[in-house]
Amino acid sequence: MTLNFTPHPLRLKHTFTVAGSSRTETPDVLVTVSCDGLTGYGEASMPPYLGESVESVVAFLSRIDLSGYEDPFALAEIHAYLDTLSPGDWAAKAAVDIALHDLQGKLTGLPLWRLWGLPPLPGGEQGLPTTFTIGIDTPETVRAKTLEVAGRFRRLKVKVGVPGDRELIASIRSVTDTPLTVDANQGWTSREEALDRIFWLREQGVVMIEQPLPKTRLDDLAWLTERSPLPVIADESCQHLSDLKRLQGCVSGINIKLMKCGGLWEARQMAVTARALGLQVMLGCMTETACAVSAIAHLAPIADWADLDGNLLISNDPFTGGLQVIDGNIVLPSAPGIGVQRSF
Amino acid sequence: MTLNFTPHPLRLKHTFTVAGSSRTETPDVLVTVSCDGLTGYGEASMPPYLGESVESVVAFLSRIDLSGYEDPFALAEIHAYLDTLSPGDWAAKAAVDIALHDLQGKLTGLPLWRLWGLPPLPGGEQGLPTTFTIGIDTPETVRAKTLEVAGRFRRLKVKVGVPGDRELIASIRSVTDTPLTVDANQGWTSREEALDRIFWLREQGVVMIEQPLPKTRLDDLAWLTERSPLPVIADESCQHLSDLKRLQGCVSGINIKLMKCGGLWEARQMAVTARALGLQVMLGCMTETACAVSAIAHLAPIADWADLDGNLLISNDPFTGGLQVIDGNIVLPSAPGIGVQRSF
Numbered sequence: 011m012t013l014n015f016t017p018h019p020l021r022l023k024h025t026f027t028v029a030g031s032s033r034t035e036t037p038d039v040l041v042t043v044s045c046d047g048l049t050g051y052g053e054a055s056m057p058p059y060l061g062e063s064v065e066s067v068v069a070f071l072s073r074i075d076l077s078g079y080e081d082p083f084a085l086a087e088i089h090a091y092l093d094t095l096s097p098g099d100w101a102a103k104a105a106v107d108i109a110l111h112d113l114q115g116k117l118t119g120l121p122l123w124r125l126w127g128l129p130p131l132p133g134g135e136q137g138l139p140t141t142f143t144i145g146i147d148t149p150e151t152v153r154a155k156t157l158e159v160a161g162r163f164r165r166l167k168v169k170v171g172v173p174g175d176r177e178l179i180a181s182i183r184s185v186t187d188t189p190l191t192v193d194a195n196q197g198w199t200s201r202e203e204a205l206d207r208i209f210w211l212r213e214q215g216v217v218m219i220e221q222p223l224p225k226t227r228l229d230d231l232a233w234l235t236e237r238s239p240l241p242v243i244a245d246e247s248c249q250h251l252s253d254l255k256r257l258q259g260c261v262s263g264i265n266i267k268l269m270k271c272g273g274l275w276e277a278r279q280m281a282v283t284a285r286a287l288g289l290q291v292m293l294g295c296m297t298e299t300a301c302a303v304s305a306i307a308h309l310a311p312i313a314d315w316a317d318l319d320g321n322l323l324i325s326n327d328p329f330t331g332g333l334q335v336i337d338g339n340i341v342l343p344s345a346p347g348i349g350v351q352r353s354f
Numbered sequence: 355m356t357l358n359f360t361p362h363p364l365r366l367k368h369t370f371t372v373a374g375s376s377r378t379e380t381p382d383v384l385v386t387v388s389c390d391g392l393t394g395y396g397e398a399s400m401p402p403y404l405g406e407s408v409e410s411v412v413a414f415l416s417r418i419d420l421s422g423y424e425d426p427f428a429l430a431e432i433h434a435y436l437d438t439l440s441p442g443d444w445a446a447k448a449a450v451d452i453a454l455h456d457l458q459g460k461l462t463g464l465p466l467w468r469l470w471g472l473p474p475l476p477g478g479e480q481g482l483p484t485t486f487t488i489g490i491d492t493p494e495t496v497r498a499k500t501l502e503v504a505g506r507f508r509r510l511k512v513k514v515g516v517p518g519d520r521e522l523i524a525s526i527r528s529v530t531d532t533p534l535t536v537d538a539n540q541g542w543t544s545r546e547e548a549l550d551r552i553f554w555l556r557e558q559g560v561v562m563i564e565q566p567l568p569k570t571r572l573d574d575l576a577w578l579t580e581r582s583p584l585p586v587i588a589d590e591s592c593q594h595l596s597d598l599k600r601l602q603g604c605v606s607g608i609n610i611k612l613m614k615c616g617g618l619w620e621a622r623q624m625a626v627t628a629r630a631l632g633l634q635v636m637l638g639c640m641t642e643t644a645c646a647v648s649a650i651a652h653l654a655p656i657a658d659w660a661d662l663d664g665n666l667l668i669s670n671d672p673f674t675g676g677l678q679v680i681d682g683n684i685v686l687p688s689a690p691g692i693g694v695q696r697s698f
Contacts, residue, residue: 083464085471086655118462120427127429127619251630258602275471282623283630286595311430 011045011076011113013106017064020055020297020324024145036297037064039102040328041071043109045082048116051329051350052109052305054101055269055296055320062101062269070095070102082113085275100249100272107273108305108348115347122308122349123342126278129311130342137339139164140316141191144182146174152181160186164338167317170211171197171222179214191315193220196246201230208238218315220265220292221245232260243292243315251280254287263290263314268306269298281309295320304332305348310340328354355389355420355457357450361408364399364641364668368489380641381408383446384672385415387453389426392460395673395694396453396649398445399613399640399664406445414439414446426457429619444593444616451617452649452692459691466652466693467686470622473655474686481683483508484660485535488526490518496525504530508682511661514555515541515566523558535659537564540590545574552582562659564609564636565589576604587636587659595624598631607634607658612650613642625653639664648676649692654684672698 020036041052056062073095079088088110092103115122123130131138142163144155156166166186168178171194182190192211198204204222211219218241223230225246235242241262248257248264250271257264264284266277281291292315295303300321307318318340321327332350334341343349364380385396400406417439423432432454436447459466467474475482486507488499500510510530512522515538526534536555542548548566555563562585567574569590579586585606592601592608594615601608608628610621625635636659639647644665651662662684665671676694678685687693 081468083468083471084473086473090473124425124427127427129428129430129434255602255631258599279626279630283627286623286627287599287631 011043011079011082013041013043013071013074013076015039015041015068015071015105017068018328020299021326022297023323023325026145026297026323031058033058038299039064039067039071039105040299040301041105041109043076043082043106043113045080045113046117048113050082050109050111050113050116050347051301051352052105052107052112053299053302054105055298055302056101057296060101060269062099066099067102067105070099071105074106082110082117085110089272089275101269103272104268104302107275108268108302111274111305112347119346121342121344121346122274122305123311126308128308131311131340133337133339133341137337138310138313138316139338140318140335140340141165141167142319142322143167143169144178145169146172146178149177149181152178153185156182156185160188162335162338163188165189165191165217167191167193170194170207183214187215189215189217191218191220191317192216193245194222196221196224198222199224201234204234205237208240212239216240218243221247228256228260235261241290243290245294251276251283254280254283254289258287258289261289263292265292265294265317266306266309267294267296268302269296274305277306277309281312285312290314292316293318297323299324299327300329300332300350301348304343304350307333307340308342308348310342316340328352355387355423355426357385357387357415357418357420359383359385359412359415359449361412362672364643365670366641366667367669368667370489370641370667375402377402382643383408383411383415383449384643384645385449385453387420387426387450387457389424389457390461392457394426394453394455394457394460395645395692395696396449396451396456397643397646398449399642399646400445401640404445404613406443410443411446411449414443415449418450426454426461429454433616433619445613447616448612448646451619452612452646455618455649456691463690465686465688465690466618466649467655470652472652475655475684477681477683477685481681482654482657482660483682484662484679484684485509485511486663486666487511487513488522489513490516490522493521493525496522497529500526500529504532506679506682507532509533509535509561511535511537514538514551527558531559533559533561535562535564535661536560537589538566540565540568542566543568545578548578549581552584556583560584562587565591572600572604579605585634587634589638595620595627598624598627598633602631602633605633607636609636609638609661610650610653611638611640612646613640618649621650621653625656629656634658636660637662641667643668643671644673644676644694645692648687648694651677651684651686652692654686660684672696
């Protein structure tokens with residue numbers, strides 16, 4: 011098989027502000043893996059807080075030689091090989107892994123969800139809604155933004171634990187009663203404060219909370235989860251399959267992201283293990299093209315929560331097709347592999 | 355897809371004695387599922403202690419209508435449909451599931467281990483040995499039997515916790531130092547007695563013990579596992595994926611058997627979950643043809659122990675190919691699907 015890659019900075023439709031920093035682009039590298047005349051697409055997205063960059067991803071990908079591998083189904087072997095090259099570089103590894111899975115689907119003629127034996131997603135009230143994030147802004151802008159998207163999404167998401175979060179929720183609630191999910195990004199320091207805020211958030215129509223406390227505070231997360239009226243989902247606390255063993259009993263569920271865990275090979279195992287442990291499964295993403303967002307979306311039939319709006323936030327997505335959002339619900343493609351087409 | 359089945363009683367090469375009862379046959383039903391001109395093979399084996407019979411399996415299979423399903427990859431949907439027909443009938447469900455997996459491999463041209471992304475098995479000392487069971491018999495017969503097979507297997511297995519077990523081990527040890535695994539089949543009632551016996555067994559060259567205590571005594575299994583110098587594997591305590599959550603911390607590993615869990619769809623999830631929890635994976639079987647034994651053997655690349663001698667015990671196996679045992683190690687087929695051929 012042959013690997014190719016090219017940097018493709020993602021232009022954000024709106025300036026992205028989180029924890030005091032702003033940006034208008036997200037670094038991204040597009041990857042292809044080819045065999046037997048077919049091409050699989052993959053992607054590494056590098057938001058600044060994960061520690062990878064275009065330079066590190068290009069350096070890692072440049073060291074990969076897939077000429078000794080003829081079969082994209084050789085996932086365990088190829089991941090073991092990639093792990094010999096570096097103990098980290100998860101986004102770069104995810105890019106290769108996503109392209110291999112796309113190739114698997116194209117070789118067999120099956121979309122990934124079906125190759126994996128998963129059932130089709132239902133629609134309507136039984137469907138899996140994806141959230142769409144409303145950023146902190148002036149009350150007028152928040153109201154306008156909310157009105158613009160409220161009809162298209164069944165769940166909205168907001169960041170909390172930062173200045174202005176109460177006003178943000180009030181502005182949203184002034185125009186819609188669409189259920190909210192919240193991401194605290196480890197923003198609260200005391201478990202009692204977190205519990206107080208969760209009870210208040212529930213009164214505001216919030217239905218789930220991500221990472222209320224710092225990622226290593228598992229005992230406090232367990233204390234909080236036991237008392238919380240809302241499901242508590244681990245995000246920063248859960249990067250890899252190996253984290254699940256100690257998360258059992260500490261949280262209600264886990265957020266799986268390809269750029270954290272290194273690809274679909276591990277993401278699938280995380281979803282299977284989480285469900286076996288009675289943990290809810292959330293699918294998340296970075297700012298990404300339709301390629302990576304659609305790739306993880308193929309796990310939606312075994313997910314409880316989806317936060318898959320990354321590709322909706324960029325203005326230069328080279329991919330069409332893939333995941334669609336219809337009536338606020340995730341609809342998976344029936345085309346082989348990830349189901350995206352490259353348009354430029 | 356279309357389903358067909360026919361009873362095929364398995365004739366045992368040697369009379370099988372366990373817990374006071376003897377038999378010379380094991381009831382078995384062979385199954386085929388066909389689509390697109392291809393045929394997948396499956397099988398239900400019904401040892402008497404599991405509660406299924408030729409009558410119950412035939413009755414269950416007769417109620418299945420696969421004409422509405424066109425795709426053997428629709429595993430979640432078809433299992434959900436089978437579960438609407440009956441809450442149990444696990445061997446019958448396993449037969450259908452195995453045939454669907456065989457079809458998946460034949461449609462894609464891939465052996466199951468490769469379709470699942472698993473690596474090839476190493477050979478030699480790094481390989482995965484399968485055990486071969488030596489039954490209780492006169493010392494002369496045990497010695498002769500052991501000498502007959504000791505060169506072909508790297509692990510022998512004996513039943514313990516029954517009268518004559520010490521003499522059996524002494525007879526084996528009089529002719530070979532091949533490592534032993536033991537299956538207590540819930541045979542000890544006190545955890546202290548079990549621990550004493552395990553220390554004695556270790557001195558006899560035993561390397562692993564299955565189900566030393568009654569299956570529901572998880573607290574005692576946890577006490578024993580913490581103190582045991584040998585890994586303690588749950589067999590009767592572990593039937594299904596849903597058992598794993600409570601087995602974490604209680605045992606060293608689990609024995610996965612298709613006729614208990616209902617097929618490869620669940621068996622794979624059990625193997626993935628067990629490894630994520632730090633539990634060892636053992637692959638087991640009933641008296642079965644090469645079809646079902648080879649089917650579960652495709653999980654060998656992620657297994658720690660294998661007890662896959664079921665097809666070696668019968669004289670009328672209609673299948674050739676599949677799992678081979680070379681130098682005592684499991685060798686997986688490269689042919690598509692399960693990799694067995696029907697010879698009569």
